[in-house]
Amino acid sequence: MTTYRAGGVSVARHARPGAPPPIWSTPPARPRRRHRWRRNWIAGVLSAIWLAIVILPLYMVLVTSVRTQSAYLSEGAIQPPTGLTLGNYGRTLRLGFGEFLMNSAIVAVFSIVLVGALALPAAYAITRGRSRIISGTFSMYLLGLAIPAQAVIIPIYLIVTKLHLYDSLLAIILPSTAFSLPMSIVVLTSTLRDIPNELYEAMFVDGAGPRRTFARLVVPMARPGLITIAIFSGLNAWNGIVFPLVLTQSESRRVLPLGLWNFQGQYGTDVPGLMAAVVLSALPVLALYLFGRRNLLRGLAAGFGK
């Protein structure tokens, strides 16, 4: 029987009897082989082409963001810029970018936390509970997988107004959370289903009730799935435009996607300014990714790979 301790993530993950640890967590202790991973030329070439396709638009965004507007219009998108300027970034920051960024961050963080707090107990109940009502809720979430936001925006608007939440960030957070719930619960149930019965029985034998089982067993083992749904619901909240548009109004509650508007006039877009705003809005997510990359990959592995 394997022991486990709170926070001892690595041990718990290897708890499946007989399963070897995933390849990336152990260094190669045996003599080096020449080809650990087979060389895949086809995929290599494809990746090179795809890299070009990915990089070119991003290059264009960067390069345009440091051009002046007239230079953009005369030189086009591709040519290396002649005169560089940081004026677009200045304009972006002056137009309230910092506030939009903060609002978007708040919406994303609160959505992620709320989704996690709601979905994990529900997934735990669905995988381990014995009540038919609980299994019924799972079908309810399956129904909710494919709801388009525009379809239900008016009823949601009416509900939000009735709750006196109009023009607040909560008005965005609550529906976004609700829309991320179905997928999150589906992912988490799949993660939790992989926890072997023996571990639950071990907790049972120790006299643990559902609360202790949840805290000591479920939460640590669900970490990979939690990371997956954090990314999923975080991206939804960060990107969403329908809820913020309809449910908020004042500039102080405006989020980043709406903030991009400041560069779109009724009769023409300030393309370089728009590009500067796009770059600035991407930086926080980039920073997060660079810091959390290893955890990200580790988390996703167990979320989907099994």
Add this chain to the structure above:
Amino acid sequence: MTTSADRRQRPGLAWAAPAALFFLVFGIVPIAAVVYLSLTRWDGLGTPQWIGLNNWRALANDADALHSIRITLLLTLLCWMIQTPLSMMIGVWAAGPQRNRAILSTLFFLPLLLSTAAIALVWLALLDPNFGLAHNLGGLVGVPDGNFLGDPHRALLSVAFVITWQFVPFHTLIYQAATRQIPHTLYESAALDGAATVRQFFSVTLPQLRNTVIASSVLIVVGSLTYFESILLLTNGGPGTATRVLPLHMYIKGFVGFDMGYASVLAVLLVLIGTLLSVLIVRTTGYHRMGSQREGL
């Protein structure tokens, strides 16, 4: 056998209740409201008037709706067919331990940083037939005048391309992580049996990625069904109705045409199709049984 002691150990209703209630309020009630609205005539301003199944009957006569459904399914199929092999191949390749692959996979991740609106606007500028990439590179793909968004067929392909550009990074990440999870012992045994690289891919990697493919596919299908912001910004359903997917048709009918009753019909239709497709995928592939691919290891 469940003893009463066992029952006390299992999570009760209180565990499932918060999420269920929350989703009830912000998910189910709005759907119910939309179903109700589909049976009324409403311009969004006054009070809805009950007209029974008239809107649903109008659906049968709406050639545009049928066209939209066709376009939506076509786009979904196109997206799936392009994104799945592409993400898989790049993900598998990126899962290798070479150092440059780590740097490159960071680069591949970059499109995920941009919001949908940003991506649509960037590509709108790039696809400008006179000033964008379409002008410079159009000749390479047989379109010398850069006319991508203006041709009905090319517009749909362009839209599929932009969606691919946006979402392949996400799916690549999933496949990459899943591939790194595959135990090396499987590859070693295959090599011992004399399998070459390609054969190893098909007999080891692919089966191990089965659950990943299913999960990723469900995400693609459901995502394509409800995806419309980019299309709104890129083509607004045009030229004509060449790229008017069902969500966009619903938006135009409801918010541009002020016919919320009929738009609700389309919304209900969308939900039904989406649920049907996801359930279909999940059932036929046995995903719901959650079998493990590592049985016996």
Add this chain to the structure above:
Amino acid sequence: MHRNAVFPNRARHERAGWCGVRRRVWTRRAVACLFVAALLGLTAACALFPSGIGPGGRVFQVWALQDPQNQPIIQAALDSFNKTSTTKGSLTVYLNDAYKQKLQVSMGSPNAPDIFFNWGGGNLAPYVKAGRVATLDDALSENPSVKNAFLDSVMKTARIGGHQYGLPINGIQPVILYYNKAVFAKYHQQPPRTWDDLMTLVDAFKTHGVIPLVLPGTQAWTELMYLEYLLDRVGGPGKFEAIAGGNTSAWHDPAMLRALQLCQDLAKRGGFGTNFASINYDNTGASALFAQGKAAMFLMGSWEYTNQAQRQPDFFKSGNLGFTTFPTLTDGAGNPKDIVGNPSNYFSVRAGGRNTQAATTFLIKTLKSDAYVTSLVSSGQVPAIKGVNAKFAGSPNANFLNFTYDMANKAPAFTQSWDQALSPSVASELLTNLQKLFLSDITPQQFVDAMEKAQ
């Protein structure tokens, strides 16, 4: 092997992960996370909660379109009004498509704005029909100077059922044929007087590799301008009035069929180039093409003048921006002086709100005030005020302003853009079918059949 106390199973090369720091990784990361969390927590306190906008506010809300020209003018007007009024006004702006959706969702709720921007005609009608808009008749009869200040042809568009529901807030926007003088000079051509002239020009420019008429075809309202003018030239303004009045069989009028055929022929002839259906107006793709001389002519609303001034300053300063009227049809029944376009944009007041009185007062006081009108003129617009041409003298844009003013003043008929005049659902059908027509996907007969069915 050195054992890391915190993560016993991490491989050595993995421990040096974050910032390359080996020890105390966990503590530093935790501190950073706490810091970020605290920061978010502090700021979250405010924005999470409702801002107080709504029925309880003592501030009246003005909603308008995002527009670098008009926004500052409206804001300045509000600022000066707020100085002397107990009830203050506040402006929020939105982008075009988003605005319409937002307005529709909000108008039925307590969060509706007190003053909202609209295009009059069929754009305003649904709200009037639902009883959401206040009439301005009383306020206008108490202030006859305001009532008589505006051009009647412009006031008419916001008059529904005999009551005045909106007041014009910016310039008259007729559709004008712009031409690039430099390109014309280079190929020794003259701006067209008649439709036949135009056809000759199209052929001439094509041989020189210049796009005769730039058309941002991804946005169908730009194609509509051609149809609007052609129908008027062929059959006079009555043809569209019949349609707008609700006579659905009026779509089948031979004048309409001929106008549609002329549009399609122009497209087929290469009058717009081959890639017009991919060009976008909003991202300045069309304006730049015109300014750089790759296209010779541009049929667009009067706002394009100031647009060129702002976005294509080099071209604008060179003085090569020419403007003229739409060509005439020698065998047409319409008056060559007729024009089409947007009479103006309007502000309407919401009915039943708390701040209706203050909002109406703001409109009455501001819209014909000297300060407001002068700022409109300086931005290159022609306000819909009688006799405003007196203010043009001395303006650098006097030529254009006088031209536009005369165009509008002397026009026997000023037809509103069809996509604003018709009901929104018919308008959206119209635009979709128009795109198909210009691409030769449907015939004029199929077009009118579809439109009759839609209406």
